[in-house]
Amino acid sequence: MNMKNFSPIYWSAPYQREVVAKIIRINKNEVKVDKMLFYPGGGGQLSDLGIIAYRQQEVKVVGIEKREDGNWLQIDPVGNSVLEEGVEVLLKLDWDRRYSFMKSHSSQHLISHVLKRLFDIETLKANFDDEKIDIEISRSLSETEILEVLQESNKSISEGAEVISIIVDEDEYKRKYRDIARGKISNENIVRLIQLGEGEGYDLTCCGGVHVNNLSEIKGIFLDTFKDISLKFFIDKHGIDRVNKQRILMINLEKVTAKSGGKLVEMLINKLNEGKITQEGNLRLLKMIFSEIASRSQEINGKKIVFLNLPEIDRQALQSAARELEKGFLIVVLGRNAILYFISTNEELSAKEINDIIIEKTGSKGGGNKGFAQVNVKNIEDPLELVKEVLTLSNY
Numbered sequence: 545m546n547m548k549n550f551s552p553i554y555w556s557a558p559y560q561r562e563v564v565a566k567i568i569r570i571n572k573n574e575v576k577v578d579k580m581l582f583y584p585g586g587g588g589q590l591s592d593l594g595i596i597a598y599r600q601q602e603v604k605v606v607g608i609e610k611r612e613d614g615n616w617l618q619i620d621p622v623g624n625s626v627l628e629e630g631v632e633v634l635l636k637l638d639w640d641r642r643y644s645f646m647k648s649h650s651s652q653h654l655i656s657h658v659l660k661r662l663f664d665i666e667t668l669k670a671n672f673d674d675e676k677i678d679i680e681i682s683r684s685l686s687e688t689e690i691l692e693v694l695q696e697s698n699k700s701i702s703e704g705a706e707v708i709s710i711i712v713d714e715d716e717y718k719r720k721y722r723d724i725a726r727g728k729i730s731n732e733n734i735v736r737l738i739q740l741g742e743g744e745g746y747d748l749t750c751c752g753g754v755h756v757n758n759l760s761e762i763k764g765i766f767l768d769t770f771k772d773i774s775l776k777f778f779i780d781k782h783g784i785d786r787v788n789k790q791r792i793l794m795i796n797l798e799k800v801t802a803k804s805g806g807k808l809v810e811m812l813i814n815k816l817n818e819g820k821i822t823q824e825g826n827l828r829l830l831k832m833i834f835s836e837i838a839s840r841s842q843e844i845n846g847k848k849i850v851f852l853n854l855p856e857i858d859r860q861a862l863q864s865a866a867r868e869l870e871k872g873f874l875i876v877v878l879g880r881n882a883i884l885y886f887i888s889t890n891e892e893l894s895a896k897e898i899n900d901i902i903i904e905k906t907g908s909k910g911g912g913n914k915g916f917a918q919v920n921v922k923n924i925e926d927p928l929e930l931v932k933e934v935l936t937l938s939n940y
């Protein structure tokens with residue numbers, strides 16, 4: 545096939561909504577036309593739908609079959625007897641469906657690119673629907689990592705990176721693109737590549753789908769859910785609406801519980817201290833508390849310090865949750881079995897040094913490093929108060 549004459553409209557002009565085409569063949573409830581306006585589906589994206597207009601009649605296109613001899617438009621039996629071979633008809637896209645696919649498909653390119661660039665994570669599977677994206681990736685992400693991926697993706701959207709379509713023959717692909725493009729090509733002598741942005745570290749993927757011209761059209765990407773290696777997102781107005789609805793739900797929850805803002809964290813702490821939760825549940829609650837750590841912070845000598853009394857929490861849970869802590873804090877936790885923990889995310893505050901002062905003062909046993917230290921405080925009456933005194937009086 546000569547690549548010069550193979551450029552379906554959905555590649556060369558993805559914003560074109562209609563075209564005059566000739567009916568080449570009719571076979572019961574399917575027709576073949578001489579223009580490729582409708583995307584036939586593939587690569588995780590469903591086919592376009594639309595109508596065939598002829599002599600004031602409209603026949604619905606309800607699907608597309610890709611076969612050896614080309615793409616066959618599946619048509620609604622109602623009213624299709626009006627169509628004849630050889631006549632010129634007007635093909636019209638279901639534009640709302642097409643445009644939302646263009647946006648969700650482009651969003652998936654962007655997310656996969658950011659995952660690869662930030663964490664060297666591969667996208668194993670991808671499906672898109674009306675403003676929804678569903679992907680499977682090569683390893684699970686932490687909450688902080690997911691936030692980073694969303695922040696980075698939304699940054700590209702607000703900066704308005706261009707989406708560029710490149711069509712080359714196989715030789716040129718091998719020469720110029722094979723080593724730098726994501727994805728692999730099927731056995732075709734024409735290769736279509738999609739490039740996101742133009743700056744350093746742009747993304748290049750082999751893809752035959754439909755995309756927007758500029759990432760700004762996506763408006764925004766929002767997290768729906770994540771579990772293990774499966775991630776789900778919403779985009780555009782759908783995503784914005786959902787985020788606002790969830791915030792309303794949260795405000796209602798705050799009203800019902802008569803707790804707002806930082807007091808919700810207090811609620812979580814009380815829940816955790818009830819001691820009726822599984823180990824995994826404890827860790828989850830602890831992570832939620834740590835994600836809002838700033839709301840519990842107090843200043844001592846200009847340093848941000850957090851005191852927590854969490855008798856259900858052990859070292860393992862603390863170390864696991866601590867990975868996702870915001871920078872700039874010293875967190876003092878009185879945990880299970882009267883062990884006092886110091887976690888520092890502040891470069892200027894060494895957990896070990898403060899821990900050593902407590903050891904020296906009390907003769908208790910303990911140890912640790914700059915970021916995490918612990919001491920047994922079984923014989924001390926009010927360990928958190930003691931730490932407060934030490935921090936207030938010393939140079940810390």
Ligand SMILES: [Zn+2]
Nearest residue numbers: 649738751753
């Ligand atoms: Zn694509």
